[in-house]
Amino acid sequence: TMSYYSQQIQHSLIVALVALFVALFYVLVSRLFGQRKFVRNGFWIILFLGSLAVIVTFTLVRLGVRGHEVRQIVWIPFAGGEYSNVSKSLMAIKIFGNVALFVPFGISLQLLVRRQIWVTVAAGLTTSLCVEVLQYLLTRGTSITGHLILDCAGALVGASICCLFVDL
Secondary structure, rough: HHHHHHHHHHHHHHHHHHHHHHHHHHHHHHHOOOOHHHHHHHHHHHHHHHHHHHHHHHHOOOOOHHHHHHHHOOOOOOOHHHHHHOOHEEEEEHHHHHHHHHHHHEEEEHHOOOHHHHHHHHHHHHHHHHHHHHHHHHOOOOEEEHHHHHHHHHHHEEEEEHHHHHOO
């Protein structure tokens, strides 16, 4: 199981780095051609799309062989699925990982839309719900209501960080 998660993390990091390099290249080219007014929004659009690509890569793309691909929904948060029969340290990693997965989403979307935080959190909930439904339909892991909570928390953390450091 850990080697599968290691593959997920490696592939997700590659996607994140590609998105970051594309965003930085966009800024460089835009500035060279004197398109300064498009630089900020384009940069955050690319990073937002990159954060979505990381979420899709980590949650939906089949990487390697995963033995427990079943169609299951766990309605009670943190009561089953990938949270059952695991050590406390692995559970903490899974919880932190789910929150961390949506922090870049929250930061980039908050900087892009520049609205109240609840808009970003609602978008995080919607994205998370779409991922969980697709995981169920594509049998890519267990759909867990706890992920909705953790993903919204990640979007909230990202949007809050953004609001603390950027005057919106």
